Amino acid sequence: MDFEHSAKAQDYLGRLQDFMDSHVFPAERAYEEYRREKGPEDHTLPPVVEELKVEARSRGLWNLFLPDVSGLTNVEYAALAEVTGWATHIAPEAINCDAPNTGNMEVLHMFGTPEQKSQWLEPLMEGQIRSAFAMTEPDVASSDATNIALTIQRDGDDYVLNGRKWWISGAADPRCTILIVMGKTDVNQSPHRQQSMILVPMDTPGLENVRPLPVFGYQDQHGHNELRFTDVRVPASNLIAGEGDGFMIAQARLGPGRIHHCMRSIGAAERALKLMCERATSRVAFGQEIARQGVVREAIAESRMEIEQARLLTLKTAWMIDKYGAKGARSEIAAIKVIAPRVALKVIDRAIQVHGAGGVSDDFPLARMWAGMRTLRIADGPDEVHIRTVARQELGKYTQGS
Numbered sequence: 360m361d362f363e364h365s366a367k368a369q370d371y372l373g374r375l376q377d378f379m380d381s382h383v384f385p386a387e388r389a390y391e392e393y394r395r396e397k398g399p400e401d402h403t404l405p406p407v408v409e410e411l412k413v414e415a416r417s418r419g420l421w422n423l424f425l426p427d428v429s430g431l432t433n434v435e436y437a438a439l440a441e442v443t444g445w446a447t448h449i450a451p452e453a454i455n456c457d458a459p460n461t462g463n464m465e466v467l468h469m470f471g472t473p474e475q476k477s478q479w480l481e482p483l484m485e486g487q488i489r490s491a492f493a494m495t496e497p498d499v500a501s502s503d504a505t506n507i508a509l510t511i512q513r514d515g516d517d518y519v520l521n522g523r524k525w526w527i528s529g530a531a532d533p534r535c536t537i538l539i540v541m542g543k544t545d546v547n548q549s550p551h552r553q554q555s556m557i558l559v560p561m562d563t564p565g566l567e568n569v570r571p572l573p574v575f576g577y578q579d580q581h582g583h584n585e586l587r588f589t590d591v592r593v594p595a596s597n598l599i600a601g602e603g604d605g606f607m608i609a610q611a612r613l614g615p616g617r618i619h620h621c622m623r624s625i626g627a628a629e630r631a632l633k634l635m636c637e638r639a640t641s642r643v644a645f646g647q648e649i650a651r652q653g654v655v656r657e658a659i660a661e662s663r664m665e666i667e668q669a670r671l672l673t674l675k676t677a678w679m680i681d682k683y684g685a686k687g688a689r690s691e692i693a694a695i696k697v698i699a700p701r702v703a704l705k706v707i708d709r710a711i712q713v714h715g716a717g718g719v720s721d722d723f724p725l726a727r728m729w730a731g732m733r734t735l736r737i738a739d740g741p742d743e744v745h746i747r748t749v750a751r752q753e754l755g756k757y758t759q760g761s
Contacts, residue, residue, distance in 0.1 A: 362674045368435040374418050375442050375454070382414055383450050387724075390449055399578035402531040402571065411453035412486055422484055424456045424619060425468065433615055433677035437622045441670070444626020447731060448580070451623065455484070459492040459528055462616045463539050466556070470600045470608055475558065479537050488536040491529040493559075493586060494609075498523060502744050504606070505550045509542035509588060511557055518544075518557055518598065520565075520591040526738075531571040531582020536561055540588075541609070544602045554605030558597040565591040575730040613739075614685025617692045620735060621673045621699035625666060627728050628703040632662045634725065635710035649713065658709040669695070669702040690752035693745035700735035701742075707732060 364372060386407045393405035415421055423429045423439055431439075443450035451457035460483055467480040482488045499506035509522025520542060529535050537560055544555040559566065567589065571582035600608055636659060639650035649655050673695045679688035707729045711718030718725050736742050 360675060360678050362434065362671075362678070364438060365435055368431065368438055371420070371423065371429075371431070371435075372438055372442065375420055375439055378415060378418055378420060378453075379442060379445060379450060382411055383446050383453060386411055386449060387446060394580065399573075400571070402578075402580055402582045403533060404580065408449060408452060411449065412455070415454045420454045421486075422455050422464075424461045424615070425464065425484075427468070428484075432681045433618050434674060434681055437618050437674055437677045440619045440622035441626040441629070444623030445630045447623050447627060448727075455486045456619070458616065458619065460490055461619060462612045463490040463492055463537075465615065466539060466599065466608055466612050469611060470604075472596070474596065475599070479558065482536075489529055489532050489534040489581070490537045490539065491527050491535050491584075493524040493527045493530075493538045493540040495526045496523055497525045497585065502741050504541070504554065504609070507542060507554060509540070511540070511542040511544045511555055513544070513595065514592070516595050517592045518595055520557070520559065520588040520593070522588050523586065524588070525583075525585040526572060527584045527586055528579075528738075529581040530561075530568060530584035530586060532580070535581075538566075538586075539599065541605050548603055551606045552603035555602050556599040556605050556608050557593060558599065559588075559591060559593055563591050563593060565589045574734055577727060577730050610685065614680050614688065614692055616739070617696050618673065618677045618680065620739070621669070621676075621695045624699040624703040624732060624735060625670050625673065627732060628662070628666050628669070628706040631703070631707040631710040631725060631728060632659070632666065634723065635659060635662065635706075635713045638710070638713050655713060658713065662706040662709055665702045665705060669699050672698055690749050693748035693752075696739065696745045697736075697742045697749075700732050703732045704729065704736075 389407040390405045393407070397403065423431060424436060426432065429436070443454065443456065464480060464483050467476055471480055483490060494504065494507065495501040496508060499508055501507065509520060509524065512519050520540060522542060530538070537558055539556055540559050541554055541556050543553045546553055565588060567587040569585040569587055571578060571584050574583065639655050639659065640648055642649050672691070676688050676691040676695050679691055685692060707725055711725045711729065714723055714725060717723055720726065
């Protein structure tokens with residue numbers, strides 16, 4: 360395995376890092392001031408992000424996540440995703456590489472009809488609209504996706520949807536135009552063939568945007584919403600792939616997306632470590648810089664070692680996806696989904712401790728970073744589900760054929 364950056368990746372990295380330093384980091388204050396002025400219940404995009412998008416496109420930093428567009432492998436893109444993790448609330452969207460849009464674009468790219476691509480994929484790739492992915496439900500344990508209860512029933516030339524969804528990231532943003540919804544089309548099929556995915560425009564009659572849900576008291580700009588579907592009717596042509604293909608589509612969507620999430624988590628951990636070191640070397644307690652305290656040095660060393668381990672495992676996983684596909688890296692994909700957020704949380708928590716009371720305030724980004732990282736231990740499947748996958752893969756080595 361060779362993780363040295365290719366010439367192409369080095370070129371993109373150089374341009375992206377310069378963009379972060381010259382435009383993204385300076386834009387953070389304007390972003391936060393706009394959100395404070397508008398209030399937490401307002402989910403409009405701060406104008407500074409649209410300015411960043413224009414600048415990013417002029418630098419050729421656009422849709423880098425999609426290999427067929429950028430020509431980058433998963434290993435090459437991984438390094439770029441880490442850089443954007445230093446400002447997860449701004450940078451990924453600035454280069455049109457933010458979730459859940461990336462996963463939805465991948466789904467439409469792989470499985471969409473020409474009409475679906477023209478109507479939804481093209482404006483998504485242009486950054487003209489946003490999308491959301493509706494899978495999780497409030498009334499069932501959605502960590503087991505076979506529990507999903509929302510119904511998608513055929514009625515002539517249409518499908519009719521009934522049910523509830525929640526924690527639908529991005530659905531509060533007024534630019535969110537289209538949903539990819541996962542629900543049950545045939546309960547008589549085998550458990551993994553009952554589900555399908557279908558496109559539902561946000562303005563469809565019967566679709567109610569109930570409320571945006573806070574994360575540890577924070578209202579994210581894009582929001583995480585509860586939705587209610589009451590006799591929501593869409594054309595049968597909105598079905599993605601075929602009936603019963605929901606699980607297959609979900610699995611195809613997961614591999615690269617895990618790399619994106621995990622490398623951004625590592626980028627967040629790197630920023631937290633930087634903030635920790637700067638704080639430790641600038642504050643004096645008991646007659647000396649706190650960086651001279653053994654417990655603080657241990658926190659810094661442990662953070663560096665854990666970040667390096669998480670990065671190497673994630674890069675190995677990206678390499679395996681490039682070489683063998685997501686199916687061939689199933690155990691590693693599950694492992695990084697546990698390890699990367701776990702490491703990021705540990706590092707951010709240590710940085711908060713070194714910052715003292717300032718660490719839990721809004722004067723530093725650490726509290727918001729911690730809240731965001733903590734949700735990743737639940738989002739896209741809780742840790743326990745991924746640990747179960749790793750255990751099953753490992754035990755399978757010893758039980759096959761027995």
